[in-house]
Amino acid sequence: MKTNRIEHPRLVAIETTNRCNAKCEFCPNNRMSRDRLVMDDELFEKIIDDCRSFPLGAIEPFLNGEPFVDPRIMDRLLLIRQRLPKTRLRLYTNGYGLTPKRIDGLLGLGVDHLYVSLNTLDPEAYRRIMGLDLERTLSNLAYLTEPQRKPRVARKVTFRMTRTDETTLKEQEDFIEYCRRLGVRSFIVGLFNYKGAIPSHLPVPPYPCEHITRIDVLSSGIVTLCCMDHEGEYAWGDARKDSILDIYNGPVALRYRTLHRQGRRHEADPCGHCNVFWPSLERVSPLRKAQFAVQIASYFLRFWPTGKRA
Numbered sequence: 002m003k004t005n006r007i008e009h010p011r012l013v014a015i016e017t018t019n020r021c022n023a024k025c026e027f028c029p030n031n032r033m034s035r036d037r038l039v040m041d042d043e044l045f046e047k048i049i050d051d052c053r054s055f056p057l058g059a060i061e062p063f064l065n066g067e068p069f070v071d072p073r074i075m076d077r078l079l080l081i082r083q084r085l086p087k088t089r090l091r092l093y094t095n096g097y098g099l100t101p102k103r104i105d106g107l108l109g110l111g112v113d114h115l116y117v118s119l120n121t122l123d124p125e126a127y128r129r130i131m132g133l134d135l136e137r138t139l140s141n142l143a144y145l146t147e148p149q150r151k152p153r154v155a156r157k158v159t160f161r162m163t164r165t166d167e168t169t170l171k172e173q174e175d176f177i178e179y180c181r182r183l184g185v186r187s188f189i190v191g192l193f194n195y196k197g198a199i200p201s202h203l204p205v206p207p208y209p210c211e212h213i214t215r216i217d218v219l220s221s222g223i224v225t226l227c228c229m230d231h232e233g234e235y236a237w238g239d240a241r242k243d244s245i246l247d248i249y250n251g252p253v254a255l256r257y258r259t260l261h262r263q264g265r266r267h268e269a270d271p272c273g274h275c276n277v278f279w280p281s282l283e284r285v286s287p288l289r290k291a292q293f294a295v296q297i298a299s300y301f302l303r304f305w306p307t308g309k310r311a
């Protein structure tokens with residue numbers, strides 16, 4: 002491997018568990034056939050130590066599962082903070098297991114950004130979409146957002162709504178108003194198709210996908226293509242055997258990055274039928290950068306993948 006070609010991922014996501022307490026209709030977790038696991042401590046520590054060998058921008062202990070179903074999540078957050086003090090720590094949850102006790106455990110821990118997938122404020126729709134009781138989640142979120150507590154839990158707090166074909170404009174407006182009242186950021190995003198596994202009307206974009214510049218480790222240690230590859234069918238390597246940096250610079254990962262950066266995303270199976278629209282312009286030539294910038298602007302203007310929509 003030539004030293005001048007070595008790259009490092011901007012983000013590492015670790016699936017500390019692929020178990021989940023929700024049954025979101027738009028999430029492939031329900032259909033996942035691989036074993037339900039909690040990652041063992043040895044593997045988790047190895048991955049964290051691997052990440053110390055390069056400047057890592059952000060880490061997310063989350064992939065296809067709910068972090069607060071992992072009984073060791075609090076210890077793991079602490080370990081990340083101790084061993085990777087300069088890396089941004091981002092935490093995702095559906096909020097149902099984010100009980101007052103766990104919220105208190107997060108106080109002063111150094112989470113940079115906490116995302117809560119809320120999706121709707123309609124109790125019936127919430128039960129239908131997520132299979133959970135809205136009242137309990139809202140009670141957790143009320144505790145979280147008390148003004149004396151929220152800034153000590155995380156530097157930024159965002160509540161997310163995934164917009165499906167059934168999501169009404171009123172649900173979106175209620176959601177934005179609720180977030181405003183609680184003093185948190187709101188973020189509404191269109192539905193991804195999980196490389197074809199989930200129906201979504203958003204088309205496949207032609208420009209490079211941002212997921213080619215991150216590492217996603219499944220609870221088994223398999224480094225999967227991305228969070229859309231929920232079964233780990235397009236693996237880049239195995240974190241039990243090789244270092245994160247070697248896997249990121251291995252031939253499979255390099256091939257994906259090269260195809261995307263050359264504007265040949267459609268040739269990279271399964272990316273040719275995956276509609277993830279977040280772009281990456283990392284390490285592309287100035288000419289291609291200009292070409293991709295036009296494609297990105299055109300995609301966002303035509304299909305409006307984020308924000309409120311009728």
Ligand code: SF4
Nearest residue numbers: 210212227272275277
């Ligand atoms: S295009 Fe889709 S399948 Fe390919 S890397 Fe991006 S998110 Fe993953």
